[in-house]
Amino acid sequence: MAPKQAHVLPDMEELSFTDSELDYHVRNALKAAVQGDCDFYNQLVAVMHHKDQLVPEEVALLVTCLKALTGAVSCIHIVHHQSLLAAIFGMSLWNYGTDVMDALVELLISLAASSGDYVDLCLEMIVSNFIPPPSSSSYFIELLKQPRGLAKKGQVLDCLHSTLKDIANLVPLSPLRLEKIVRDRMPNIYTKEPFIVIYVENMLKLESGAMHELVGSTMLVAIMDRLIDLDVEIAWDDILQDDFCKGIFDMELEDLEKTDYHVQQDGDELTRESFIQRFLGGNLIAEKLDSLMVLTFEHLTSCSESGRLIQVFETLIHSFQKTVLTAYKSKFTQFVMFYACSLDPENCGKIFASTLLEIFVSSIYPEWRMSAVAYLASYLARAKFVSASFVAATLESIVNWCYDYCKDQDGDLNPRAHKVFYAGCQAIMYVLCFRMRSMLSIPRLKSQLLLMRVENILGHPLNPLQVCLPSIVEEFRRLAKANNVFTVPETFVDYGLLESECSRAFGGVERLDMFFPFDPCLLRKSDRYIRPNFVYWSMVRSTYDEDDEEEGTSDEDIADASENGMNIVDDGSARNFGEGFLDLDEFDTSLDKMSITPRDSSSKYGGGIRGFMQMPSRIRPSTNPESL
Structure with a gap:
């Protein structure tokens, strides 16, 4: 029997491989992980986790991997690839530039459309991005006071809501599932002011957006309930x-x-x-x-x-x-x-x-x-x-x-x-x-x-x-x-x-x-x-x-x-x-x-x-x- 060939992640500092080659490696890594060979799979998961101060080459690799995963969603298994899915759904759009954001939401749309098992997970991930990541709350509170912070917020919110619209077009029942997720994840009255305000701003965008006929009334009722909670x-x-x-x-x-x-x-x-x-x-x-x-x-x-x-x-x-x-x-x-x-x-x-x-x-x-x-x-x-x-x-x-x-x-x-x-x-x-x-x-x-x-x-x-x-x-x-x-x-x-x-x-x-x-x-x-x-x-x-x-x-x-x-x-x-x-x-x-x-x-x-x-x-x- 021929020895098992090791699948290794191409060196991030030597980006000489093509997109099609990386697609091939990603598909093989997903399949190998199901069989118990997780070396390349673990490296792929590590790429999803890497988000702090990415250099241009690292950004390029992350974008390429996300696109490769988008093309290989049929190979992703909700049980065998839990760590990869957790890494993907744990990503925050607030931490990345537009290239990564676009590649990430494209993957979410493909996942939601591929199987009903992923719809709620994708919607929850999008809703979690209504506000900046809690781990960087102090940084974003100060950033949102500046013009570039407001511009960043606008980019993220526009990306999120266009993604929700795309998923709704592909999965018609998703808005009905979305309204419960938005209501359940609504920040409590003790959440820091900038974050609860941004969350409600997202709810109002849903109320006035393409899905307002399906979710609009629920958003308004939830907002009024939260106002009363604060009031009393x-x-x-x-x-x-x-x-x-x-x-x-x-x-x-x-x-x-x-x-x-x-x-x-x-x-x-x-x-x-x-x-x-x-x-x-x-x-x-x-x-x-x-x-x-x-x-x-x-x-x-x-x-x-x-x-x-x-x-x-x-x-x-x-x-x-x-x-x-x-x-x-x-x-x-x-x-x-x-x-x-x-x-x-x-x-x-x-x-x-x-x-x-x-x-x-x-x-x-x-x-x-x-x-x-x-x-x-x-x-x-x-x-x-x-x-x-x-x-x-x-x-x-x-x-x-x-x-x-x-x-x-x-x-x-x-x-x-x-x-x-x-x-x-x-x-x-x-x-x-x-x-x-x-x-x-x-x-x-x-x-x-x-x-x-x-x-x-x-x-x-x-x-x-x-x-x-x-x-x-x-x-x-x-x-x-x-x-x-x-x-x-x-x-x-x-x-x-x-x-x-x-x-x-x-x-x-x-x-x-x-x-x-x-x-x-x-x-x-x-x-x-x-x-x-x-x-x-x-x-x-x-x-x-x-x-x-x-x-x-x-x-x-x-x-x-x-x-x-x-x-x-x-x-x-x-x-x-x-x-x-x-x-x-x-x-x-x-x-x-x-x-x-x-x-x-x-x-x-x-x-x-x-x-x-x-x-x-x-x-x-x-x-x-x-x-x-």
Whole structure:
């Protein structure tokens, strides 16, 4: 018997062999490994592992070997060649130039098309390349801050997604397998910010790419779920607590005018800038959430420009109902819906409001109904792009439900038993605090408002004025009296107490009575997308504000502004700040101006009895510390 011929890898430094010769050696090595002869096979595996600082000759050899393997995929066995497959699937495109990247993805495509055994392995390898290799995380974090790093990222991502498209063309069922892999491998909330952002960027590329009809909805739902995961992890235990000498509109910290009034906490002066720095500065979870929301906002903008927004919004609204609406700790994620609505008020905006209204009047779950009407009230109050006529129509639907509810009740004042009704009443008063004047300035809407049975509801023996938040009740009562539109009885709240026992009981443990989801967004980068379409309380001109006469606002001016849904002062706040940051020099604002409630300067808190009855402070977003 002739001696067995040894198969040796040609010397890498003497590249005199041809591609066809190497193809021959590679095929023989694969076949020999099945028979137990692994010398040349092991050298081939070593070439796949070699990736650090490759010289041009080594790059050429690696490219040639990858191409040879592509032509010999029929010889690759999933059991006998496990070490080779592990080496191939362990390669990272981030470590190589375009020649190696192209050869590697060509091999992946051939493997996926050759056998169903390799499809998941190839897809997992591609998805693992959505982010740079963890072993070099520090290097890539710094690299991605530089132009060449961003160029590298663009090359890798384009290569990955073109490969996924090619595999989908050859293996039609691969997108369905891909969506589970992407979802399962999604980085957790503790992943470093640049990597989780890049991963989500890849998910959004899938949503808008060639496979969006197959995987797009899954990507959006997974992203919304991760936003909520980040959102609820942000701890607000140390943030300013509600006290009833500060109001929901006192502490919005949003006005862009000069101020000589500052919040005091623990003896320290606290402006908006110092507040954000103290409670959000250095908060890694908040920074990740902020970056991901900006990425999502940009994607929605792109969808709007391409005419796909309404299709995407259908997925978002379903995801919102399943995750955001039921997450009472949500602080910022809901602004994805707000921003999407601002891009298309006529379609998305109305769908959002109608969905919330339907949940309020029809759902069988009281907590969902309370949350829905709180979202609806906050949306109608805060969205500058919602017309006054739409607000009036939606408000009338809430009023009608509450009126019909009253007709079936005998007046048993039980906050827990009637909490959905009280949530509806509070929503009515909250919206009117923001929108009453804009509706009254338009004759048609004024007539519609006066025909609503608001007085019948508020005067019913169920006594919502005693159960709803005293601060909201008192603001509404003052506005109604100043505008002479409703006869609202004085409330029975003991002004010496922070809140009545009935009000304290309303809402149960979750205290959803305290929930105003679209309070000002405190995330630095996200806020610049929301601000141009957001109504801050300082922008609402109350009729008892003495500034009206000083500034000479005419009825014509009011009517013109009302056509867009709000009476606001153009204070320049609806501007788009550059580079992803709010202008912190302008954060030092007049918090005193932000209240619609006149202050008694003789009071310790600048409010006297009225000071205790202002709207509850929302300096921290849309939740209460007790529920955290």
